Amino acid sequence: MLWLIYTTGECNLKCSYCGGSFSPNIVPWKVKYDLNVLKEMIEADSEAVIIFYGGEPLLNPEFIEDIMDEIQARRFGIQTNGTKIDLLPEKYWKKMDVVLLSIDGRKQLTDRFRGKGTYDSVLKSLIKLNSIGISKIIARMTVTQYTDIYEDVMHLFSIGFKNVHWQLNAVWSKKWNIKSWAYSSYIPGIRKLGEKFLEEASQGNVLGIIPFLGILSAHYFDGYNGPPCGAGYRSISVSTDGRILACPIAVFERWAVLGDVDKGFKFKGLEIPEKCKSCEYFRYCGGRCLYSLMEGKNLWGSFYEDLDEITKRTIEEVISLTKYLDHYINEGIISKDQLKYDPTQDSTEVIP
Ligand code: SF4
Numbered sequence: 001m002l003w004l005i006y007t008t009g010e011c012n013l014k015c016s017y018c019g020g021s022f023s024p025n026i027v028p029w030k031v032k033y034d035l036n037v038l039k040e041m042i043e044a045d046s047e048a049v050i051i052f053y054g055g056e057p058l059l060n061p062e063f064i065e066d067i068m069d070e071i072q073a074r075r076f077g078i079q080t081n082g083t084k085i086d087l088l089p090e091k092y093w094k095k096m097d098v099v100l101l102s103i104d105g106r107k108q109l110t111d112r113f114r115g116k117g118t119y120d121s122v123l124k125s126l127i128k129l130n131s132i133g134i135s136k137i138i139a140r141m142t143v144t145q146y147t148d149i150y151e152d153v154m155h156l157f158s159i160g161f162k163n164v165h166w167q168l169n170a171v172w173s174k175k176w177n178i179k180s181w182a183y184s185s186y187i188p189g190i191r192k193l194g195e196k197f198l199e200e201a202s203q204g205n206v207l208g209i210i211p212f213l214g215i216l217s218a219h220y221f222d223g224y225n226g227p228p229c230g231a232g233y234r235s236i237s238v239s240t241d242g243r244i245l246a247c248p249i250a251v252f253e254r255w256a257v258l259g260d261v262d263k264g265f266k267f268k269g270l271e272i273p274e275k276c277k278s279c280e281y282f283r284y285c286g287g288r289c290l291y292s293l294m295e296g297k298n299l300w301g302s303f304y305e306d307l308d309e310i311t312k313r314t315i316e317e318v319i320s321l322t323k324y325l326d327h328y329i330n331e332g333i334i335s336k337d338q339l340k341y342d343p344t345q346d347s348t349e350v351i352p
Pocket residue numbers: 275276277279280281282285286287288308311312
């Protein structure tokens with residue numbers, strides 16, 4: 001199971017997407033529970049994947065060190081803004097199986113929303129982490145109306161990332177005309193990325209475009225039974241106050257509380273809405289996102305319908321690649337296993 005562990009609610013940046021630190025009353029900036037109790041809980045799970053989360057998780061490096069020293073897990077990782085990596089000693093970086101660095105693509109785009117100098121700082125971190133030999137580093141983009149998905153993803157590959165994931169800027173942002181942008185820019189960009197993916201696959205290389213891999217994996221292997229991130233059934237988030245939540249961003253919502261570190265937790269069971277149950281894309285999408293299933297209609301109204309449409313068009317573009325990929329698999333140019341992807345091993349969401 002995936003364990004997203006908040007180390008702090010504090011963040012050193014103030015990106016326009018989420019606005020920076022949580023109020024310490026909601027997500028305290030220091031950990032308030034006994035680590036030994038959490039240790040017992042996690043070690044009862046032989047498949048535990050621990051991902052450090054925040055705020056900016058590296059602002060509490062001692063807690064990361066304590067967990068990595070004290071708790072046995074099958075896999076460790078971190079979601080970081082990539083500007084404070086020197087706070088964690090190298091020996092702990094060497095034990096990280098996956099590092100997700102927030103960067104939106106080209107420099108101007110990244111600095112526009114994350115603050116001047118962020119791009120250079122993340123790039124420096126990428127070089128250092130690559131030199132340490134971390135096996136998997138994922139660029140984690142937030143995609144806005146200013147993103148050119150093809151150009152920005154390819155830029156990230158060109159500067160040394162081997163894996164790129166993205167999410168659409170939809171939860172915290174003001175509404176924007178996402179549908180018209182999707183048809184004029186995003187979906188054509190996905191198509192172009194698909195062509196690049198095939199070009200590489202024809203040479204035996206599988207590009208680490210995580211949304212593609214997550215969708216293709218559901219095609220060639222098991223489909224999703226719920227949101228690919230695992231929220232509410234294969235993943236939990238432990239807040240610094242000890243609350244155990246179904247989704248890491250649902251820190252205010254009562255439906256998300258599954259228990260706490262002291263008393264334990266219980267999954268509530270997923271309630272997949274009828275429109276998803278009967279949707280032909282459910283196996284690839286799993287209902288997309290628990291948070292949006294619970295809150296989407298109230299928060300976004302018709303914007304929510306637009307996201308649904310964009311999800312369907314994205315899946316169609318990716319699935320259209322399979323007729324060529326089938327051929328490459330049959331010819332032995334790539335193996336089917338190269339397309340197998342479990343998002344809960346990396347804490348990615350698959351559907352943008
Ligand atoms: S595409 Fe939309 S309707 Fe279909 S499963 Fe995903 S979220 Fe549900």
